[in-house]
Amino acid sequence: MRALAEYLAASWQLSPLGRELLSAGLILLTAIVVFAVALLIAALLTWLERRVAGRVQSRVGPNRVGPLGLLQWLADGLKMILKEDVVPAAADRPLFLLAPYPVMIGVFAAFATVPFSQLLIAADLDVGVLYLIAVTSLVVVGILMAGWGSNNKWSLLGGIRSAAQIVAYEVPAALALLSVVVMAGTLSLQSIVAAQGGWPWEWYLLRTPFGFVAFFIYFTAAVAEGNRTPFDLPEAESELVAGYNTEYSGIRFGGFFLGEFANIYLMSAIASALFFGGWQIPGVTPAEQVGSVWWQALGFLVFVAKAGVGCLVVILLRWTFPRLRVDQLTALCYRYLAPGAFLCLVGNALWIVLVPAGSLFERMVGYGMTAVAAALGLWFVLRMRRHMVSTGDRLDLDLFARGHTRAAFDPAWQARAYGRFRRRRPGEAS
Amino acid sequence: MSAAREYFAAIRRAVFSLADGLSVTVSYLLRRPVTIQYPDRTAQPVQRLLPERSRGLLEVDVERCTACGLCAKTCPIDCIVVETGKDAAGARLHTRMDVDLGRCMFCGLCVEACPTGAIRHSREFEGGMARVENLLVRFLDAPRPPAKPPKKGEEPPEKPAGSIIRSRLPGAFAPARRCAGGPDAKPGGAA
Amino acid sequence: MSEIVETAGREELILNMGPHHPSTHGVLRFVLHTDGEIMRLARPDIGYLHRGLEKLAEGQSYPGYLPFCDRVNYLEGIFCEQAYAMAVERLLKIEVPPRAEALRTITAELNRIANHHICLGCISMDIGAYTPFVYLLRERERINDLMEALCGNRLTYHYLRLGGVAHDADDAWLKNALAFVDKFERVIPEFESLIGKNEILVRRLAGVASICGADAVAYGLVGPNLRASGVDWDLRRDAPYSFYPRLSFEVPVGKGERGTVGDCYDRFLVRVEEMRQSCRLVRQAIEKLPAGDIRAKVPRVLKIPAGETYACVEGARGELGVYLVSDGSDKPYRLKWRTGSFAAMSIIETVSRGLMIADLVALIASLDVIAPETDR
Numbered sequence: 002m003r004a005l006a007e008y009l010a011a012s013w014q015l016s017p018l019g020r021e022l023l024s025a026g027l028i029l030l031t032a033i034v035v036f037a038v039a040l041l042i043a044a045l046l047t048w049l050e051r052r053v054a055g056r057v058q059s060r061v062g063p064n065r066v067g068p069l070g071l072l073q074w075l076a077d078g079l080k081m082i083l084k085e086d087v088v089p090a091a092a093d094r095p096l097f098l099l100a101p102y103p104v105m106i107g108v109f110a111a112f113a114t115v116p117f118s119q120l121l122i123a124a125d126l127d128v129g130v131l132y133l134i135a136v137t138s139l140v141v142v143g144i145l146m147a148g149w150g151s152n153n154k155w156s157l158l159g160g161i162r163s164a165a166q167i168v169a170y171e172v173p174a175a176l177a178l179l180s181v182v183v184m185a186g187t188l189s190l191q192s193i194v195a196a197q198g199g200w201p202w203e204w205y206l207l208r209t210p211f212g213f214v215a216f217f218i219y220f221t222a223a224v225a226e227g228n229r230t231p232f233d234l235p236e237a238e239s240e241l242v243a244g245y246n247t248e249y250s251g252i253r254f255g256g257f258f259l260g261e262f263a264n265i266y267l268m269s270a271i272a273s274a275l276f277f278g279g280w281q282i283p284g285v286t287p288a289e290q291v292g293s294v295w296w297q298a299l300g301f302l303v304f305v306a307k308a309g310v311g312c313l314v315v316i317l318l319r320w321t322f323p324r325l326r327v328d329q330l331t332a333l334c335y336r337y338l339a340p341g342a343f344l345c346l347v348g349n350a351l352w353i354v355l356v357p358a359g360s361l362f363e364r365m366v367g368y369g370m371t372a373v374a375a376a377l378g379l380w381f382v383l384r385m386r387r388h389m390v391s392t393g394d395r396l397d398l399d400l401f402a403r404g405h406t407r408a409a410f411d412p413a414w415q416a417r418a419y420g421r422f423r424r425r426r427p428g429e430a431s
Numbered sequence: 432m433s434a435a436r437e438y439f440a441a442i443r444r445a446v447f448s449l450a451d452g453l454s455v456t457v458s459y460l461l462r463r464p465v466t467i468q469y470p471d472r473t474a475q476p477v478q479r480l481l482p483e484r485s486r487g488l489l490e491v492d493v494e495r496c497t498a499c500g501l502c503a504k505t506c507p508i509d510c511i512v513v514e515t516g517k518d519a520a521g522a523r524l525h526t527r528m529d530v531d532l533g534r535c536m537f538c539g540l541c542v543e544a545c546p547t548g549a550i551r552h553s554r555e556f557e558g559g560m561a562r563v564e565n566l567l568v569r570f571l572d573a574p575r576p577p578a579k580p581p582k583k584g585e586e587p588p589e590k591p592a593g594s595i596i597r598s599r600l601p602g603a604f605a606p607a608r609r610c611a612g613g614p615d616a617k618p619g620g621a622a
Numbered sequence: 623m624s625e626i627v628e629t630a631g632r633e634e635l636i637l638n639m640g641p642h643h644p645s646t647h648g649v650l651r652f653v654l655h656t657d658g659e660i661m662r663l664a665r666p667d668i669g670y671l672h673r674g675l676e677k678l679a680e681g682q683s684y685p686g687y688l689p690f691c692d693r694v695n696y697l698e699g700i701f702c703e704q705a706y707a708m709a710v711e712r713l714l715k716i717e718v719p720p721r722a723e724a725l726r727t728i729t730a731e732l733n734r735i736a737n738h739h740i741c742l743g744c745i746s747m748d749i750g751a752y753t754p755f756v757y758l759l760r761e762r763e764r765i766n767d768l769m770e771a772l773c774g775n776r777l778t779y780h781y782l783r784l785g786g787v788a789h790d791a792d793d794a795w796l797k798n799a800l801a802f803v804d805k806f807e808r809v810i811p812e813f814e815s816l817i818g819k820n821e822i823l824v825r826r827l828a829g830v831a832s833i834c835g836a837d838a839v840a841y842g843l844v845g846p847n848l849r850a851s852g853v854d855w856d857l858r859r860d861a862p863y864s865f866y867p868r869l870s871f872e873v874p875v876g877k878g879e880r881g882t883v884g885d886c887y888d889r890f891l892v893r894v895e896e897m898r899q900s901c902r903l904v905r906q907a908i909e910k911l912p913a914g915d916i917r918a919k920v921p922r923v924l925k926i927p928a929g930e931t932y933a934c935v936e937g938a939r940g941e942l943g944v945y946l947v948s949d950g951s952d953k954p955y956r957l958k959w960r961t962g963s964f965a966a967m968s969i970i971e972t973v974s975r976g977l978m979i980a981d982l983v984a985l986i987a988s989l990d991v992i993a994p995e996t997d998r
Contacts (some may be wrong), residue, residue, distance in 0.1 A: 057456045058756040059465045065837050154637050158659070230750055231822055239645040240750040240980050282847070321456045322449065323822045324750025326980045328658050337442065384454035388815065389462065397463040445821040455816040456753055465760055482771035484789065507686035538689035538780045539788075543921075552774070 032113075035123045039112040043262040044074035050262070050316050057320045081255035088178035089152060089248050096150030097248070100143050101256030107139030108263045115270045116190045118280045118301035119290050132181055133271060134175050135225065140260070141167040144228075144235060144245050147257070151248040159244025162327060163228065163235035169334045170225040170232075177219035180349040181205045181212065181275045190271075194279030195287045202367030205278040205375060209366065211348035216276045218342045220311075225330070227261060228313060230304035231322040234330060269311025273304060280304040302312040436579060476591060478554040486537045486552040489530050490596040491570040495549035495587060498525040498577035502541035502550050510534040511550075516574065525577040526534040532558060532600075533566035547580060558600055568599045633780040634662055637979075639669045645748045645983045648993030652970075656979065662972040663956035664982055666967050672997040679957035684710055684924040685784055688952065692778035694959055697740055700726070700733040701937035703782040708863065709933035709946040710784050713926050719881075722786035727865040728799065728907045729772065729781055731900040732936075735766040735806070737938035738893045738900075741990040745890055746817050748987040749826045749980070752805040754817040761809055764802050769794055774855075784924070786917030798910050803901045810898060818894060826945070827890055829881030831973045831985040838884065842965040845940020847989055850876035851884035851890045864935075869906045871899045886988040893990075925952050939963055939990055963995040 010020045020319050048071060049064065053106050055062020063070030080226040088097055111133050113123040128131050148160015170277055174259065184205055205212045225232035236244030246257050273279060280300035282290065290296040324335065469477060479486070503511040514527035530550075541550050560566055581587065635658075649670035656665040664742035675694055679687050691706045692699035704726055711718060718726075739762040743755035766776040772791055773781035781788055791799075817823055833843070838851035848855055856873040858866045874895035876888030928950040934943035939962030949955040967988040974982050 002583065039733065047564070047697060053460070054752075057459050058753050059459060059760050060756070061466045061468065063466050067814075154635065234980075237750065237980070239750065240983050242644060317453060317456055320753045321452050321816070322751060323746060323817070323820065324980075325822060325979060326826060328978070329825055381450060381454055382459075384451060384815075385458035387459075388455050388458045390811050392812055393805065394462045396461055441821075448819050448821045449826075452817065452820050453816045455812055480773075482767075484772070484774040485770055486774040505683075505686065507682055507689060536689055536778070537775060538778075539774060540686065540689070608854075 020396075024190055030243070031123050035112050036109055036299065039109045039263050039266075042266045043259045044091070046262040046265055046312060047074050047077065047258070050311065050319075053316050054314065057317065065347050078255065081252050081258075083144035083314070084251035086251040086253055087248075091152045093150040093152060093415075094249065094258060095189045096146045098253070100147035101144030101249075101253050101260070101364060103139045103146065103258050104260040105143075105263075106136050107143065108267060111267050112263070115267065116194055116274055116279055118297050118303055119191070119287060120297060121301060121408070122191060125189055125191045128188050128191075130178055130188045130275075133190075134171070134178070137264075137267075138167070138171065143257075143260075146233075147249065148245040153248050155241045156245050156247045158262070159235040159237070159241050159247070162237075162241075163245060165327070166228075166232065166234060166330060167226050169331055170222040170317070173218050173334060173338035173342040174226060176346050177222065178213040178275060180215040180342070180346040183349045183353060184208070184212070190274050192276050194281060197278040197281055199278060199281040199283030199285060200362070201278075202371045203281075204276060204278045205383060207367055208363070209368040210350050210370065211345040212276065213370060213374070214341060215345035215349070216272065218338050218345065219276070220268075220272060222312075222334075222338060222342075224274070224315060228247075228263040228269060229261075229265065229272065230319040230328060231324050233319075233324060234327060237324055239408075242430060255415045263302055265312050265315050266308060269308040269315065270304075272311050273307035277307045279307070330410075413416070449556055452468065453598075455470070456566040460509075481554045481556075483554075483606065485554050486539050487554045487556045487593075488532055488558050488596050489535060489537075489541070489550060490553045490593070490599070491528055491530065491550045491589055492595060493525065493528055493549070493571050493575065493578075495547045495578050495581075496528060497549070497580055498523070498527065498528075500548065500561065501544040505540045507538065508534055508536060512563075515577065518574070518576075523577060524574045525571060526574045527569075528571040529567060529569050531567045533563045548586075549578070551592075553596050555593045555596050558596075560600070564599075568596070570595070570599060633657070637981075639664075640667075640994055643950075645744075646993075647744060647986070647991070650986075650991070650993050650996075651984070654979065654982070657783070659978045659980075661974055661977055661979060661982060662817050664970060665975075666833050666970050668967060668993070668996050670691050670997065671937065671993040676957050676959060679954045681953065683952050684926060684954065685754055685844045685958075688782065688784070689778065689780045692780055693994070694998060695937075695939075695942075695961065695963075695992060697737045697992060698733055698775065698938045698942070699779045700730045700781060701935050701942050703779070704730060704864070704941050704955075705933055705935045705937070707782045707784055708935065709944040710924075711911075711948065712758070712931045712933055712947055712992045713929055714784070714831055714920075714924070716785045716918045716920060718786055718864075718918055720912040721790075721914045722916045723865040724911045725787045725791060725916065727869070727905055728789075728791070728911075729769065729779070730864075731903045731907070732765050732768060732799070732802075733779075734938045735897050735900045736762045738897050739765075741938075741987070742813075742890065742893055743763060744990075745827075745886075745984065746823070748983045749823065751817055751820075751823070754813060757809070757813065759837075763805075766941065767976065768795070768802060770798055771798070783917060783920075785920040785960075790916050796911070799904060800908055803904050805900065810894065814894065818890070819970040824880050824887060826980075827881075827887035827984055827988065828879070828885055828982050829844060830884040830886045831977060831988075833884040833969065835884065837972075838968070840967040842900075843940070844962045844965060846892045846896060847889060847939060847962070847966055850888040852876050854880075857934060857941055861934075865907060868910060869903055871903050871906075875898065886984050889988040891988075918946065922945075923952060925950065934960070937962065939966070939995070959998055961995045961998070963989075963993075964993040966991045967996050 008128040010023055013019075015023060015110065049075065052062040066072045066076045086334055088094060099261065112131055115130045116122045116125070130160055143159045144163040144167075148156045148158075151157075181193065182188055185196040187193060187196070201207050206216050207213060228235050234244075235241075236246060241247070246254055249257065274322055281287070282296065282303055285296055290300055448592045466481075478487075498515050500511055503509070503513045505570040510531040512527055512529040516524045516526045537552070539552060542552055545551075558566065637654040637656055638651070639654055640646040641649040646652070651667040653663075653665045669977060675690055678690055682690065688703060688706065691702040694702040710762040713715045737759040743758040746754040746779070767781055769781075770776045772789060772795055775777040775788075789951070811908065833851050835852045838848050838853060843851065852875060854873060854875050857863070858871070859873055869976055874892045876883050876892055878885065878888060879891055880887055926948040927947055930945070930947040932943055932945045934941050936942075941960065941962065943960035945956075945958040946954055947958065970985065970989070970991075972983060977985065
């Protein structure tokens with residue numbers, strides 16, 4: 002970005018003031034683009050969530066607005082904008098009105114450092130990871146504001162739960178990320194991605210056993226920070242009605258909603274960049290990638306696909322697991338995740354010191370870890386198959402199936418039962 | 432030592448039981464949904480998807496009705512009104528046959544009581560109305576002499592199910608619905 | 623936050639849960655006194671769904687009250703009908719034909735499975751898992767289809783008649799019922815994989831809100847709630863009625879699998895096992911289905927000799943009883959329902975002290991209390 006500004010300034014021969022205005026304009030433009038992209042991603046994720054939830058629950062999901070219901074988010078957004086924005090009479094008005102903004106700012110500002118491809122990044126900060134951790138903490142401020150400002154006891158409980166939860170889970174999340182930072186020796190997300198490779202055994206996920214554990218700890222903590230099931234205590238529907246956003250309606254509710262979904266993508270993107278090699282393509286070095294537009298495009302797709310799988314997993318988690326209790330939530334964090342993350346950090350630090358880079362041992366561990374991960378994946382697929390076979394259901398790869406068109410009884414019975422109306426006397430044998 | 436063992440056993444239990452649960456939901460991504468997309472994407476009109484005993488809206492065939500009033504007597508919530516009068520010549524006249532479908536609880540006792548099969552359940556159920564008063568259905572337009580109890584084997588032909596209530600509740604039922612097999616698809620047709 | 627009251631040096635927040643709240647199952651209200659997340663008191667407030675079903679009986683003819691029985695508890699219509707029908711039949715001294723008894727048993731057990739679907743689904747949903755609820759509803763839909771084909775209605779069945787049942791089941795229906803049972807027995811392990819053995823669910827339920835056997839008896843808990851507390855009592859076996867003496871089944875009892883005896887997880891497990899046993903019962907009853915009439919001769923206008931009786935069945939929530947007084951006319955003089963939910967509701971205040979708000983939700987769901995049955 003800075004290079005572009007300097008190039009334009011030089012070619013247009015701008016005065017110093019003109020240069021300042023130009024770079025300010027470019028920053029504003031970038032901000033708008035990032036915001037728009039993040040909003041679009043969040044909106045599409047709402048569609049994905051509902052569609053996946055539908056299929057997981059043997060339903061069809063949205064299918065009326067646009068092909069496959071793809072424009073459902075547009076209809077929902079329109080509905081939210083048109084709805085009345087109710088402010089309760091007893092609410093703390095300024096707090097109530099402002100609460101969605103920190104949530105949105107916290108999530109959307111973090112998108113500035115997401116490395117969509119080698120060149121496609123709004124701001125490759127030298128302190129990228131720290132910036133991410135810092136900026137996403139803003140979310141809790143917004144949720145607390147909403148919880149207190151609504152002047153509703155359920156909201157208050159939700160807000161308090163959220164504060165306890167997000168503050169607690171910052172610790173393991175940050176420690177898990179740091180264990181990668183230690184390996185890469187840099188806080189810049191681009192450099193961290195560049196330090197990995199395209200093949201699975203070159204990812205930080207599978208390079209060391211600690212990275213593997215750190216990923217799961219980060220993922221769990223990130224899900225918790227995003228208030229998603231099984232950690233959706235702040236809005237726990239069956240306990241707190243809707244938690245901190247009980248009193249919200251219309252577009253202000255939409256703000257929380259979009260923030261939540263943008264956050265899903267954000268956490269998957271971070272995981273993909275830090276643990277899964279980001280935009281790296283197997284067999285292509287970063288140096289080769291710089292020159293070619295096609296490699297760039299492919300790298301972008303690879304990154305989006307990795308992050309997309311992450312989003313899918315987060316969505317599936319929500320539709321599978323029950324919710325933890327408050328005490329169990331904090332116990333999980335302080336008893337299991339925080340010590341685990343700390344161990345991973347120490348483990349990776351020792352690894353750097355003890356195992357020479359590029360040594361045979363390091364490569365063998367990478368291959369071994371990849372084999373372990375593949376074995377776990379196979380176990381999972383076999384479990385899936387077992388469930389499917391045992392209930393007598395058949396594999397159906399038509400992901401956009403529209404469901405059945407008639408009742409699921411046996412045809413012979415159906416033909417009889419659904420035939421012409423004929424009155425029977427009670428007790429008469431049929 | 433046992434505390435440490437319990438610590439790791441808890442982690443293992445949690446990881447494997449959660450992964451197993453996840454494998455069930457993921458496997459459903461690859462199974463066919465069971466939804467029937469009521470109302471407009473069914474193989475047959477919805478009424479035909481219902482079993483024949485299904486107790487839908489009541490309908491009265493006044494040409495079979497003997498105006499005996501047994502249905503009104505058995506109805507636990509008195510939603511049926513049967514009235515008779517006399518014409519100028521002193522012959523019995525059936526003057527009123529009302530069913531308040533807004534109050535009916537679809538128990539079917541009136542249908543069991545009816546000796547001629549004049550009152551019966553149709554398989555119609557989409558009787559939604561803007562005003563509940565409109566659900567009071569008058570099956571008799573003008574006074575008419577009640578039907579005679581038919582002799583065995585001489586029963587009058589039955590009207591097609593649902594045809595009476597459809598004509599009596601105008602506006603409640605959508606016209607022929609779009610459905611995958613066409614409005615007159617044969618039962619048991621391909622899904 | 624105006625209603626923070628000072629009690630014994632501790633600040634308590636009075637929280638009004640319901641009558642409209644996602645997990646109060648109908649319209650129930652709880653007044654919670656909480657200290658942060660921990661409850662000092664949860665006082666149930668019932669009566670929001672009172673429809674006067676007992677008083678209504680006094681104005682109805684004996685057969686005319688049967689459809690109302692379905693409305694006592696919309697989830698276990700057959701049991702309510704059966705309890706009422708048994709009371710009337712006892713006063714009338716009519717013998718119900720064996721085929722009718724078998725059909726009553728088949729539909730009752732299908733009804734029990736459908737009821738437990740809702741209960742287990744609600745437990746999962748109230749602690750945050752939506753999908754198991756949907757899966758169970760999907761299976762329940764098949765039961766509803768079966769019931770609609772046999773009785774004519776999906777929920778308010780009105781299948782029983784005084785002295786028998788309304789319709790006979792043909793071979794195709796019986797085949798379908800067997801097919802459902804076969805399929806459903808294979809869905810139960812999947813359900814257990816998905817949620818029953820899920821560590822989060824276990825942690826949320828095990829050891830939470832334990833009710834010891836003595837307490838359960840003292841508060842008059844019945845059915846699965848009583849058995850989960852370790853009291854081995856089932857009317858189908860211990861006071862046999864209808865077709866049950868000819869069938870063999872086991873009565874599951876809470877063992878404190880992962881926590882203490884009588885905790886929420888035991889109540890969960892007992893119901894899962896009861897669904898298995900119900901499948902067994904349906905299969906056996908279909909195999910042993912006798913031929914013959916489905917209705918005893920009963921006069922159209924019923925006048926019942928003066929007297930009183932109490933008849934009870936083992937409903938999905940335990941003993942479901944009808945106390946009926948007749949004065950010799952064609953209408954009941956007095957009718958009283960004894961329902962499991964009412965007793966279960968009374969124990970909540972005692973058990974819930976010191977639990978967390980999230981536990982209360984699990985407790986209500988696991989006791990399977992349902993507002994219409996409590997209020998009648």
